[in-house]
């Protein structure tokens with residue numbers, strides 16, 4: 390038997406994985422999200438996705454007849470090679486959204502799947518990853534508009550201070566890439582990785 394665990398506290402990731410028809414449980418991974426010196430954005434999101442998945446795998450109790458499979462993900466917004474994180478307060482939200490205003494930025498989402506190696510005594514678990522990059526173009530924003538957006542409460546827990554799936558969707562003029570990746574979990578790539586570790590999608594006969 391296999392048990393899938395989503396290493397996330399994000400309601401959006403939970404909803405997206407549910408949308409695919411997978412049975413899973415969630416467990417929030419508590420990791421240090423600071424960027425390492427000289428670490429680029431792509432390396433950063435991949436490292437965090439792996440650390441979230443491995444962090445949960447390392448605290449799971451061993452099950453005799455069940456193989457544990459943990460999925461972790463991380464999303465960040467990048468403008469001119471700079472990572473724009475979640476806003477700590479209104480001023481940071483305003484500063485971030487003014488920078489995104491009338492420009493194109495990148496949203497990077499990495500996913501990592503760690504599958505328990507039941508034959509190994511040393512916990513040599515396999516890790517596989519995917520990185521998805523999406524280009525997002527914003528309309529021009531005014532400070533008043535951004536202040537009103539902050540008051541909705543939507544930006545506070547979102548990378549780049551906006552949610553494309555919510556009220557913030559009206560800022561986006563075009564997107565080139567994966568919508569689900571911007572929200573937090575790329576559906577196509579998630580199925581690819583899960584199928585690779587023996588968890589077929591609900592549409593597969595495998």
Ligand SMILES: Cc1cn([C@H]2C[C@H](O)[C@@H](COP(=O)(O)OP(=O)(O)OP(=O)(O)O)O2)c(=O)[nH]c1=O
Pocket residue numbers: 396397398399401402417418441462463464465466496546547548549551552553554571572573
């Ligand atoms: C750009 C963008 C980000 N986001 C979200 C996705 C992520 O949940 C969040 C980025 O933070 P993450 O650190 O990737 O995830 P999280 O802290 O919400 O959850 P966990 O680490 O437990 O998995 O921003 C949106 O919901 N919509 C958007 O349009």
